[in-house]
Amino acid sequence: MTEKKTRVLISKLGLDGHDRGAKLVAHALKEAGIKVFYQGIRHTINEVVDKAIQEQVEFIGMSFLAGDHMTIVPKVINELKQKQAGNIKIFIGGIILKEQIPELKSMGVQQVFLPGTPLKEIADYVKTHAAKQDL
Amino acid sequence: MTEIDKISAARSEWETTILKEQLAKAPESHEVFTTESGIPVKRLYTPADVAGIDYLSDIGFPGEFPYTRGVYPTMYRGRHWTMRMYAGFGTAEDTNKRFRYLLQGGMRGLSMAFDLPTQLGYDSDDPLAEGSVGRVGVAVDTLADMEIIFKGIPLDQISTSMTINAPATVLLAMYIALGEKQGVAAKKLTGTTQNDILKEFIARGTYIFPPGPSMKLTMDVVEYCFKHLPKWNTLSITGYHIREAGADAVQELAFTLANAIAYIEAAQQRGLDVDDFASRLSYSLGCHRDLFEEVAKFRASRRLFARIMRERFNAKDPASLLFRTFSGSCGSTLVAQQPMNNTVRIAMHALMGILGGHQAIHTASWDEGHALPSEEASKLSLRTQQILAHESGLTNTIDPLAGSYYVESLTSEIETRVTEYLRQIDAQGGMLKAIENGYVGAEIQRSSIRLQQAIDAGEKVIVGVNQYTEEEETSHADQYLHIDQDIDAQQRKKLQMVKTGRDNAAVTKSLKELSVAIDGNENLIPPMIEAVKCYATIGEICNLMRVRWGEYKDPSVL
Numbered sequence: 001m002t003e004k005k006t007r008v009l010i011s012k013l014g015l016d017g018h019d020r021g022a023k024l025v026a027h028a029l030k031e032a033g034i035k036v037f038y039q040g041i042r043h044t045i046n047e048v049v050d051k052a053i054q055e056q057v058e059f060i061g062m063s064f065l066a067g068d069h070m071t072i073v074p075k076v077i078n079e080l081k082q083k084q085a086g087n088i089k090i091f092i093g094g095i096i097l098k099e100q101i102p103e104l105k106s107m108g109v110q111q112v113f114l115p116g117t118p119l120k121e122i123a124d125y126v127k128t129h130a131a132k133q134d135l
Numbered sequence: 136m137t138e139i140d141k142i143s144a145a146r147s148e149w150e151t152t153i154l155k156e157q158l159a160k161a162p163e164s165h166e167v168f169t170t171e172s173g174i175p176v177k178r179l180y181t182p183a184d185v186a187g188i189d190y191l192s193d194i195g196f197p198g199e200f201p202y203t204r205g206v207y208p209t210m211y212r213g214r215h216w217t218m219r220m221y222a223g224f225g226t227a228e229d230t231n232k233r234f235r236y237l238l239q240g241g242m243r244g245l246s247m248a249f250d251l252p253t254q255l256g257y258d259s260d261d262p263l264a265e266g267s268v269g270r271v272g273v274a275v276d277t278l279a280d281m282e283i284i285f286k287g288i289p290l291d292q293i294s295t296s297m298t299i300n301a302p303a304t305v306l307l308a309m310y311i312a313l314g315e316k317q318g319v320a321a322k323k324l325t326g327t328t329q330n331d332i333l334k335e336f337i338a339r340g341t342y343i344f345p346p347g348p349s350m351k352l353t354m355d356v357v358e359y360c361f362k363h364l365p366k367w368n369t370l371s372i373t374g375y376h377i378r379e380a381g382a383d384a385v386q387e388l389a390f391t392l393a394n395a396i397a398y399i400e401a402a403q404q405r406g407l408d409v410d411d412f413a414s415r416l417s418y419s420l421g422c423h424r425d426l427f428e429e430v431a432k433f434r435a436s437r438r439l440f441a442r443i444m445r446e447r448f449n450a451k452d453p454a455s456l457l458f459r460t461f462s463g464s465c466g467s468t469l470v471a472q473q474p475m476n477n478t479v480r481i482a483m484h485a486l487m488g489i490l491g492g493h494q495a496i497h498t499a500s501w502d503e504g505h506a507l508p509s510e511e512a513s514k515l516s517l518r519t520q521q522i523l524a525h526e527s528g529l530t531n532t533i534d535p536l537a538g539s540y541y542v543e544s545l546t547s548e549i550e551t552r553v554t555e556y557l558r559q560i561d562a563q564g565g566m567l568k569a570i571e572n573g574y575v576g577a578e579i580q581r582s583s584i585r586l587q588q589a590i591d592a593g594e595k596v597i598v599g600v601n602q603y604t605e606e607e608e609t610s611h612a613d614q615y616l617h618i619d620q621d622i623d624a625q626q627r628k629k630l631q632m633v634k635t636g637r638d639n640a641a642v643t644k645s646l647k648e649l650s651v652a653i654d655g656n657e658n659l660i661p662p663m664i665e666a667v668k669c670y671a672t673i674g675e676i677c678n679l680m681r682v683r684w685g686e687y688k689d690p691s692v693l
Contacts, residue, residue: 015251015267017340020381020467023580024587040689041340044263066251067506070620071266095471097505099612115471115504116600118591 005035006130016066028119064094171425172383180540202437204534211530217495227283248272256677259626269622295326301343303330308663327368338380348684378421381583389556393566413455421465422484431545433491463497471504473599506615637670
């Protein structure tokens, strides 16, 4: 029996092109044995949601550095629900204020990683929250 | 026995006696010491390490080839660098207020940040712009916004540096039109358009069109300014963003120079002589963490560039040989944890910049790990530069680190390593090829991973991040700049009013003429000036080019 890897989509939505963090996270997850899809920069909400459904990912990780997360994140979550994919877990990272975390969590974001988070912590989060592989 | 032989012999003697004894008692903290970029650093540098450097031909005098010691003969003894704070956010009115505030505070040059929709040629009412209007810079849809931003600021009394790339032609056209309205002739305008599209493909991501047409637009600025804006810096060839994308110091400089070479070749292909335009090119590098490495990088940059210009391009005018720089705090060195500590890092950035001999210096603000700089934080950064300029004695003599065995040795080492990169890029057929085939991206990603792994493993200490951390940090949230969430709507409304009030027949006519010029592969700045004067929007102008040239898509390889 082949082992089924956890599948994660790493995305940059909106117009911001700073992808250093997103690429580092994608690389670290890959190194940790996770199947990673990385879309590159400037994707629309629809493109991200469609890709997530098409690749049957369990998580979407999104990176925000331009202050547009409070506008975009709820729309992604809403779009996922509309397309019957509300079970996909969402984690985000970037320039996000600690004070915004409760609101983001109430929107349905599972985890928020602030600047300076060691990459291992993100890989550990994915592994801990991934569904059991043998189910 | 030469003097160097004597020193080497004495060093061996010291190593086998005094040093050996000490190491036996107490080993050093690390087996190997390196710079931030991984260049090995010796325990001690002596005259033996600089024996291969020829003072007159490698170091020389300020204002003279190869400019290692500085581009001007008197440097800061003549006048200080320009203290340029990068600003621009929210509405045009907000930015105008900030600009006036900074000018009253003694700043001489403005540096303008644009929001992402503007940088990507979208109007504020474009669906793709939602959530980004006025966030990371000011929103400019039409000339009307520029009129507000510069209200009460005569363009002949300031210089304006615009961080604009893909639509640089449009913003320059607006600035020229604005000058005309103020009664300031184009030939008197001073400032800079960043206009460095290659680094957008490499690092920053705000490209619109494919590389070919993008280069054409870059060159339209170079060519137009050569003819009409002799004091305008047409291109700021920027290593800063390459560094921020994860490159090390050597890669930052190598890729910046490789981009410069590509632009110069493109301008020559337009029929310009190197001495026609090279003096209007300026450069920008980052001030990172490692003080000596950064200073050595800045010194090496001037020497390498002067040699490239003379040997490769056969430049004759001494002004063509000058690597004039605007350098700034690398935001990635600032951290969100215990953010007040960033003030110390920012002072170090200013120190590196001053010791590095830059013409303009930007200092970031301590709160940038959380938000755009607040007014107070921005003022503290400007004051930091003023304190160093006036109180520290740093400016009394030129290039004060010259002659340090370590700094001279490191300057030469960086030059050697950069030269090797340039050779590899030439071997691939030049920088455009090296970008397109993924070489440049892969090199940066390699360094980015190396640095992050060193930080995550705790080998590289970042105070407050992986050492000296605090469980409960003092919150400074009340001090951060808050951008009105309603700004999208405000800006859309303003745009609507401009569209209603303008002469739409004139807009249609001017856009038609622009369209003809695009098809005819003409220089697009003249028809753009006409279009912006009738208040055509940046989106309307860029869409014409999108239709004609298509858009570039990130190949998104990991």
